Amino acid sequence: MNKSLLSFLIAGLFATPALAFEPFAVKDIRVEGIQRTEAGTVFSYLPVKVGDTLTDEKAAQSIKALFATGFFKDVRLEIDRDVMVVVVQERPAVAKLDFVGLKEFDKDVIVKALKDTGIAEGRIFDRALLEKAEQELKRQYLTRGKYGVNITTTVTPLERNRVGINFNIEEGVAAKIRQINFVGAKSFSDKELLSQFELTTPGWLTWYSKSDQYSRQKLSADLEKLKSFYMNQGYLEFNVESTQVSISPDKQDVFITVNVVEGERYQVSSVKLAGEFSVSEDELRNLVKVKAGDVFSRERLNESTKAISERLGKEGYAFANVNAAPEIDKEKRKVAFTIFVDPGKRVYVRRVNVTGNTKTRDEVVRREVRQMEGGWYDAERVTASKQRLDRLGYFTEVVVDTPAVPGTADQIDVNLAVVEKPTGNLMLGVGTSSTDKVILSGSISQNNFLGSGNNVSVQVNSAKSYRTYAFSYTNPYFTQDGVSQGFDIYHRTVNTSSTAIAYYTSSSTGGGIRFGFPIGEKESLGIGLGLDSTNITTTSDSPKYYQDFVDKFGNRNLSLPVTLNWASDSKDNYFFPTKGTYQRAGIELALPGGDLKYYRANYQLQHFIPLNSKFTIMLNGELGYANGYGGMELPFFKNFYAGGVGSVRGYKASSLGTPWNGTEYHVGGNRRVIANAELLWGFPGMEKTFRMGWFFDAGQVYQTDEKFDLGQLRYSTGLSAAWISPMGPLKFSFGRPLNKSSTDKAEAFQFQMGTTF
Incomplete structure (x- = not known):
């Protein structure tokens, strides 16, 4: 066999081949050496096909093309008569x-x-x-x-x-930040400056937050916070000159040095407004939070320009440009600002687009939107729309975007992107007691039934002490203008033998219908009418005034309770609010015509105060007052109680108040006062799902013949936690009474749990 070998190396692809051959027509192509690669793959990369004339140049191109695939570590061509043989060595x-x-x-x-x-x-x-x-x-x-x-x-x-x-x-162990030094800082202590940093030296929570581990991105963010801190204190020319990060020889410790130049502290000499005003200059000037004579603060200056921009946005100027230009007098250490206002073109909203609502119907989202299509853009209404959607509790996230409509100068779209979350709540409980043995309880509620925005709930509790079977339905938009309608049906039995309440049993069956009327953007008025039939049983072990009530008014009573409620809600979040106020006032009145005549009034005020981006203070106060009228007494089973989750933590549920006749049992009272103060903060890394708190609770109930004495208040303090877990919302508290009397019952650990579906 006349066989010649052509071997081409990559280094010689662009040189004249050492072994030339006479060009010939290729009758066949054969591939040798392949193990995993298909022959067809090799053929697809070859620039030579059967019937082509093989030349030195085409042979070089073939080798180069096969090397370029990266599949092979060696490629050569052989000629067997008129057959081109491709010999390859595959890479593994x-x-x-x-x-x-x-x-x-x-x-x-x-x-x-x-x-x-x-x-x-x-x-x-x-x-x-x-x-x-x-x-x-x-x-x-x-x-x-x-x-x-x-x-x-x-x-x-x-x-x-x-x-x-x-x-x-x-892996070894993670290096820890052992020291953060500031060079050039004279006006503030290292402790004050370190409080601006997320990075820190090891502490009791750093095992979780990892804030004691160095990160270039975190350091950059901390330096920006440091700059903001200085500029908010008047140091207009503050600058971070350099940073040095060094690691110990054993690679266990990190040392950070920050070199700063503080500069001089400046005062504001004057603030002027210039440009085009679409609203009165006096109104805009009232929005400026920086005044002549103040120490310069970049934060207050930014708040001023933002407030002006938002005010213009309320008039439809969505793209207003508001900038502050400084004039610095270094000798006097003064700075003057001119705030230039350019409102731009007034725009209107072309469309409101809703995305992400795979279950919730479009109309459920759109009926909460306060910015109308075809109307002038109003930044305040867009913000209110987002807040209303947040407060529904249907979505984990609501993102609002207002892009300009392409090809126009006076139109924008409002895009609402929502992320839905489970809105059903399954509460299950299993417990034991010496009298009830096994207690099964549960409730099922769906706040967004079938995506309609309607609320449906079923409650079942098999405990001997409090047995409940109830069904509720609410349509929040019974009419298009926001009038809500709902009804309730229930059957409840009470047996206080295993509780802190003095003994009696009752059985109640009833129902009612209710309506809600919006009277403002954040306010509503509710009215309801019910029918209740209650059967009371007492024994010789019951308090005498329980027995006297039954003797006087009978053991079966029919009542016609009417309820009137007013509520105002400006909280910024449904689950974990950080600012805003919630108020609620209501009265329940048993109408004449029934066997009972009584009223119960209550008022609640809750306020959230943000201290900074991490901490919030919650203040809560509740007052309750009840009595009979028309010559009738207040039914004892309508008394107020206090103690436990929702009132004064650290005390057993319903255990506050003067015990009955020197016993350990309680009868509640016709007056109740509750006060709570709590410092709240998000758990690092889980701020949206886990929140902790340090609480101080106070409260008491007073009987009809008792003087309202704040000196009788019971106090407690402790830690709380709230977690939106994969199983559902969980609440825990560990409380300690501060002035427990011998008749009070303490309960340190208390919790509520549920499962979301």
Whole structure:
């Protein structure tokens, strides 16, 4: 066989071939040496086809094209008569990736990161890419502060020209920030400056927050906070000159040094308004929070320009441009500002678009929107729309965007993107007591039934002490203008033998219908009418005034209660509010015509005060008063009670007030006062789902013949936690009474739990 060999090296592709041959017509092409690669794949990359004339140039192009695929580490051409033979040596493929000692990261996260570098199961193995993958793996560990990580890579050949890659990882421990130093800071102590930083030295919560581990991004954010802090204190020329980050030789400790130049402290000499005003200048000037003689504050200046911009937005100027230009007098350390106002063109809303509501109907979302299509843009109405959607409790997130309509100068769209969450609530409880044995309780409620925005709930409680079967339905938009309508049906039995309440039993069956009327953007008025039939049973163990009431008015009573409620809600969030006020006042009146005549009035005021971005103070106050009228007494089963979750934590439920006749049992009272103060903060990293609090509670109930004496208030303090868990909302409290009497019953740990579906 007359066979000539042509061997082409990459280095000689662009040179004159050393072994030339006479061009010939290719009658066939044969591929040798392939194990995994299909012959058709090789043919697809060759620039030579059967019937073509093979020349030196085309032979060089063929070798170059096959090398360029990255599939082969060696390629050569042979000629057997008029047949072109392509002889290849394949690169191995990655069969599997193994990790030994991987604890800090989930394996899938690392596999994805390595895939981005080119190393993944099924791909062609390239040692150069393996080195790149090692560096990427080390980079991942450096982001977690593990500077001493050691990675050893082993490549093991496998059958069918494959390899296995093993990463042996010695993670080590994360380096901790041991010290943060400030050089050049004279006006403030290191403690004050460190309070502006998220990065910190190790503390009791840093094991979770990881804030004691260095991060370049976190340091940059902290330096910006530091700059804002100084500029809010008047240091207009403050600057961070440099930062140094050093690691100890054992790679366990990190030291950060921040070099700053404070500059001089400036006062505001004057503030002027200039430009075009679409509203009165006096009104805009009242929005300016920076006054002549004040120490300069960038925060107050930004608040001023933002307030002016929002005021213009209320008039339809969605793209108003408001900027403050400074004039600095370094000798006198004064700064004057001219706020230039350019309202731009007035725009109107073309469309309101809703996305993300896969279950909730469009009309349920749109009826909460206060910005109308075709009307002038109003920033205040857009903000109110978002707040109303947030308060529905149907969505985990509501994002509002107002893009300009392409090709127009006076139109925008309002895009509402919502993220739905489960709105059903399944509350289940199982407990035991010496009298009730096993207690089963539960309730099912759906705040957004079938996406209609209607509320449906069913409550079942099988406890001997409080047994309840109830059904409720509410349509919040019974009419298009926001009048709500609902009804309730219930059957309840009470047996106080296993509670802190003096003994009696009752059985109540009834129902009612109610309506709600919006009387303002954040206010509503409710009215309801019910029918209740209650059967009371007392024994010789019951308090005498229980027995006297039954003797006087009978053990079966029919009442016609009418309720009137007023509510105002300006809280910024449904679950975890940080600012705003909630008020509620109501009265329940048993109408003449029934067997009972009484009234119960209550008032609640709740206020949230943000201290900063992390802490909020909640203040809550409640007053209740009840009595009979028309010559009738207040039914004892309509008394107020206090103690437990929702009133004074740390005391057992319904255990406050003067005990009956020197016993350990309580009868409640016709007056109640409750006060709560709580410092709230989000748990680091879980601010939207977990919140903690330090509370101070006070409260008491007073009987009809008792003097209203605030000196009788009971106090408690402790820690609380609220968690929107995957199972549903959970609330915990650990309270300690501060002035417990011998007749009070303490209960340190209290909780509520439920499951969301």
